[in-house]
Amino acid sequence: MSDTQVKQKLxxxxxxxxxxxYGDIGTSPLYALKETFAGHHPLAVTEANVLGVLSVMFWTIMLLVSLKYVIVIMRADNRGEGGSLALLSLASELTSGGARTKWFIGILGVFAAALFYGDSMITPAISVLSAVxxxxxxxxxxxxxxxPITLSVLTALFLAQKHGTGAMGLAFGPIMVFWFASLGILGCLSIARHPDVxxxxxxxxxxxxxxxxxxLSFLTLGSVVLAVTGGEALYTDMGHFGKFPIRLTWFSFVLPALTLNYFGQGALLLQNPQAIENPFYLLAPGWALIPMVLLATAATVIASQAVISGAFSVARQSVQMGLLPRMEIRQTSDKAQGQIYAPLTNWTLYLAVIYLVLTFQSSSNLAAAYGIAVTGTMTIDTILIAFVLVAWRWSPLLVVPLIGTFLAVDLAYFSANALKIPQGGWFPLGIAALSFTVLTTWKLGRKLMFDEIAxxxxxxxxxxxxxDGVPRAQGTAIFLTAIGEGAPSALLHNLKHNQVLHERNILLTVIVEDKPYVTKGNRLLINDMGKGFYRLRIFYGFMETPDIPAALELCAKQGLVFDMMNTSFFISHAVIVTSAGPGMMHWRKRLFLALSRNAMNAAEFFNIPTNRVIEMGTRIEI
Known part of the structure; x- marks a missing residue:
């Protein structure tokens, strides 16, 4: 988003x-301080411990969220977009190292995306459960x-996804403003009664x-980190709102509200150590408890919605970057490009969230599973931003201590959370390992397949x-091909079986570039090869959804006009079989086959009219 657009819509x-x-980090006060003192590694509620924990929380937020993400990492926008995959793309583009360095960066970025899937399953469960x-x-x-109420709220939330969040999203801002204002006011009232905090x-x-x-303090870090979960979202959502609005709202409103509430809970504990049972809700007067439960539930639903929307976005980016097979992704708004719905991702998340609620049954138990995925992602982001800062030629006198400090803190929190693996940390790590296996298997399998096609x-x-000697049929034939050179197999099969060529033959390749968006002026590249043959390349960014008919309309400006009623699309349907050859382990080849069989039809994915499509089978051994 440009600076001019930001100023106009500020x-x-x-x-x-x-x-x-701020939905995720904004609902952390519901459980962060409580789990630090009454979690799996209980801490005595003494004045020294309360002041110490609050100080660690505050300076962790300042270091990891304010300095690392808001000030440093948000400088590294990829054409306005943020997030681990955008940072991966930027780091790969800027780094001038060899193949091994780029491979290392790629693996880190893919693992960060895999960790996100694990985190996105826990956030809705622990947030809504802690509110109810x-x-x-x-x-x-x-x-x-x-x-029962938690399960009902979550079920309604996931059922609503297919309708889009446009109308519901209009209420998100006012509700969260009221939420953060309530956090700050309750905190102020408590601090006024015990200002020593x-x-x-x-x-x-x-x-x-x-x-x-x-x-003991090392064990405590495993719960303190709950105060910064969701901090990475400030960078992830940068593409939707821009740097300035996020920085302004963080420093002027959200950070003060969170600080006041945490310190208010601390003041309450200094006054009444028994309040550790639930310091967040006990901040409120008795008459305000039910309204606060309702407000907290609304805030956690909004936090969950942000994570779910993020999962849809990561799924689309993964498909476009060749990390996942084609899947159905619906646009739920004709005004906002970012409002999408991925049915497979939605229901996979839903089943995992329901499993977590039924298995762990309380936010305290779920807290043991929370944190390791977030700290893993934060550590990877630190390593990736280090490559970017070096590529930008920042002074080593600044980069080394800065990145060294970030890494030391990230690894300390990651290590503390690693101790929680037996209590529940195994779940996000297991999901991350499964996701990583799927992402890398699909990417490698596609490479082997394209190598064989080439x-x-x-x-x-x-x-x-x-x-010259081949009969010509009227109209235009468009042959979709994944490789930029050579004759598509569908063209060869058409020649072999039908012994005919069309008046115009278009060899069309869709290319996804390492940037979020491609302007219309750079969308097409047309090469006239003569004898009625054209090679057409259509370029998209990894945040865009391909639409071939819409792209073909742009060809008219370059003298290539298409009439859909006289145009046929020839698509090669790859029948993949495994061989004993090298490249991948046999079980991964079988996984790739299973993924490819369940991939969305190419015609539907590229929005091609199904009545204009002709599919031809091609046998590929990998």
Missing amino acids: PALLLGAIGVV EGLDVVAPQFGHYVL LWALNPLNAIHFLVIDPR RQAIPIQVVLDGA
């Missing part, structure tokens, strides 16, 4: 950013309604807490040389 962008970007658990504070007899702003309290009992291909010049 009020709407500020409201939208508050409603979408407020009913237990209102009245203990409501406790047995927590799970503000001593936690002194970083010496954090240092004292960490060194007085290194073992090996079998006949030079197009051979076809051109023999075209």
Whole structure:
């Protein structure tokens, strides 16, 4: 998003950013401080511990979110877009290292995307569950309604995805403004009753807490990190709102509200250590408990929606970058390009979220599974931004201490969360490992398949040389081909079986570039090869959904006019079989076959009219 667009739409962008970007990190006060003291590694509620934990939380937020993401990493936008895959693309583009360096960067980026899938399953479960658990504070007899209500809210949320979030999204901003205002007000009232809690702003309290009992403080980091989960979303959502609105809302509104609420909870604990049962809800007066439960539930639904939308976006990017097979992705808004719906991703997430709620049954149990995926992603982002800063020729005197500090903190939190693997951390790691296997298998399998297609291909010049004596049929034939050279197999099969060529023959290749969007002026590249043959390349960014008929309309400006009623699309349907040859382990070849069989039909994916499509089978051995 350009600076001019940002200035013109600033009020709407500020409201939208508050409603979408901060849902995850904004609902962390529901459980972060509670889990730090009453989680799997309980901590005594003493004045020294309260001030120490608050100080560690505050300076972690300042270092990892404010400095690392908002100030440093948000500089590394990929044509305005953010997120791990966008950062991967930018780092690969800027790095001048050899093949091994680019391979290392690619693996890191793919693993970050895999970790995101694990994280996106836990966030809706722990967020909504922690909000509804407020009913237990209102009245203990409501406790047995927590799970049914949580499951109902989550089911309704995932069912609503196919209708899009346009109308619902209009309410996100005002609700989250009210949420953060409530956080700040409740925190202020509590701090006013016990202002000594503000001593936690002194970083010496954090240092004292960490060194007085290194073992216990290290274990505590596994829960403290819950305060920064969702911090990476500030960079991920940069493409929707721009840098300035996110930075402005973070420093002027969201960060103060979060700080006041955490310190307010700390003040409450200093006054009444028994409030550790649920310090967030006990901040509110008795008459406000039910309204706060309703408001918290709405806020966690919004946080979950942001994560689900992010999963849809990552799925589309993965398909476009050749990391996942073609899948159905529907545009749910004719105004906002980013509003999409991926049915397979939606229902996979839903089943995983329901499994988590039924298995762990409380936010405290789920907290053990939360954190390791986030800290893993943050560590990878630090490594990727290091490559970018070096490519930008930042001074080593700045890069080395900066990246060194970020890495030290990231790895400390990752190590602390690794201790939670037996209690639940195995789940996001298992999902990440499964996702990583699928992503890399599909990418490698496609490479082997395209290498084999290229090996079998006949030079197009051979076809051109023999075209003069071949009968011509009226109309235009468009042959989709994944390789930029050689004659498509569908063209050769048409010649072999029908012994005919069309008046015009278009060899069409769709190319996805390492940037989010491609302008209409750079969409096409047409090469007239003579004798009625043209090679047409259509370029898209990894954030765009290909639409071949729409792209063909742009060809008219370059003298190539298409009449859809006189145009036939020839698509090669690859029948893939495994061989004993090298390249991939046999089980991965079988996985690639299974993925390819379930890939979305090319005609539907590229929005080609099905009544104009002719499919021809091609046998490919990998």
